[in-house]
Amino acid sequence: MHRLLPLLLLVGCSPPDPPPECGTDGFACFRGVFFDLVGAAVEGLELCAPDLDLPCTTTDAGGAFTFPGLPEETDVVITAVHEDFVPTVFPQNTAWDWYAWNKAAVPPWVLDSHAERLDTTLDPDRGHVIFLLWEGLNLDGVDTDRVPGVTAELAGGGDVFYADGVGLASATATETTGSGSGGALNRPVGTETLRLDAPAGPCVEHSFSFAHDDGVPVPIRAGFISAVDVICPVE
Numbered sequence: 001m002h003r004l005l006p007l008l009l010l011v012g013c014s015p016p017d018p019p020p021e022c023g024t025d026g027f028a029c030f031r032g033v034f035f036d037l038v039g040a041a042v043e044g045l046e047l048c049a050p051d052l053d054l055p056c057t058t059t060d061a062g063g064a065f066t067f068p069g070l071p072e073e074t075d076v077v078i079t080a081v082h083e084d085f086v087p088t089v090f091p092q093n094t095a096w097d098w099y100a101w102n103k104a105a106v107p108p109w110v111l112d113s114h115a116e117r118l119d120t121t122l123d124p125d126r127g128h129v130i131f132l133l134w135e136g137l138n139l140d141g142v143d144t145d146r147v148p149g150v151t152a153e154l155a156g157g158g159d160v161f162y163a164d165g166v167g168l169a170s171a172t173a174t175e176t177t178g179s180g181s182g183g184a185l186n187r188p189v190g191t192e193t194l195r196l197d198a199p200a201g202p203c204v205e206h207s208f209s210f211a212h213d214d215g216v217p218v219p220i221r222a223g224f225i226s227a228v229d230v231i232c233p234v235e
Contacts, residue, residue, distance in 0.1 A: 021068060028070040028094035032101030033063045034080070042105045045082040052076065070094045075210045077219050086111050089127070089226040091209045091219055099208075102138070106130070106225055114169040115185060118161055123186045127220035129154075130183040131194065131228045133176060133203065146180025147198055147232040155193035155215060160184050192218040198232040206231035 022029035034042040041063030048056040049070065059065045070076055071094060078090040085105040115122050122128075133147040151174070152160045162173035162182040169183075176182055184192075193215040196203035203216075208229040210217045218226050 022066045024068070026072075027068065028072050028074070028097035029066060029068040030070065030078070030092070030094070030097055030101060031064075031066045032103055034059050034065070034103045034105050035063055036085075036105050037107065037110070042082060042085070045080055045085070045105060048079050048081075049076055050079055070097070072097075075217075079221070079224070080105070087221075087224045089219055089221055089224045091217070091226065091228065093208075093210060096208055099137070103227075106227075110168070111225065114161065114183070117169045117171055118159075118185065119171070120185060125222050126186040126188060127222055128183060128185050128225045129187060129192065129194065129218055129220070129228065130225050131181065131196070131230060133180040133196065133198070133230050133232045135234050136231060146176070146178060147203075147234060148176050148178055148180060150176040150180070150196055150198045150203065150232055152176075152182055152197075153195045154184060154187075155195065156188075158184060158187065187220050189220050189222050192220055192226075194218050194228065196230060196232065198234070200233040200235050203230045203232040206233060 022031055034045050036042055043059055043061050043063060045059045046056050047065055047067055054069050057065050057067050074094050076092055076094055078092055080088045082105060086108055088106060133150055134144050135147055136144040138144060154160060160182060161169045162176050163179045164170045165178045167179045167181050195215040207216050216228060218228055220226055
């Protein structure tokens with residue numbers, strides 16, 4: 001960047017102003033921590049908002065991040081990339097910027113295991129969807145229960161899988177188990193609409209992510225997992 005700076009000045013450009021700090025009024029700011037599947041912090045994971053003109057941010061030694069400068073009350077796509085984990089897309093609405101996010105970085109063996117269990121081959125030109133369904137918000141540092149008995153449907157058609165109790169794809173499950181998770185592999189690039197129905201009713205209005213009346217829109221990028229967290233109603 002230092003080598004490019006004189007050229008930028010010569011053509012009448014200047015580096016963009018840094019985004020304001022978290023906590024400043026007038027914009028949204030995400031914050032949280034990335035862990036791996038055994039609870040270790042993930043350092044050096046880069047988060048970007050590819051549809052916005054904002055600098056990326058990187059997790060520190062404790063896995064923590066802040067991402068300021070986001071538009072308020074807006075659907076945004078956040079990407080998370082690290083050489084040791086599968087690139088991930090998080091569709092989020094910035095109305096949730098008050099919430100502290102604990103995110104999981106997914107190692108490649110998990111995605112490979114899903115494909116093996118479903119007897120399919122991962123297509124590098126397509127993306128993948130993983131959803132996690134919760135009973136409520138984690139406000140005290142303790143995760144709420146996952147929601148079993150939920151069925152999922154993609155508006156564009158195609159197979160949805162449900163994970164077993166440890167979170168790996170089941171070839172036979174027809175609804176979510178105690179892991180409250182599932183997904184779909186090899187989806188075309190674009191936007192999917194994911195419909196989720198719990199025994200107590202649709203999950204649409206209780207989504208951390210983009211939410212609309214007929215389902216949860218999920219942006220799909222080639223080679224990425226699109227990770228969706230949803231709160232489902234319970235009896």
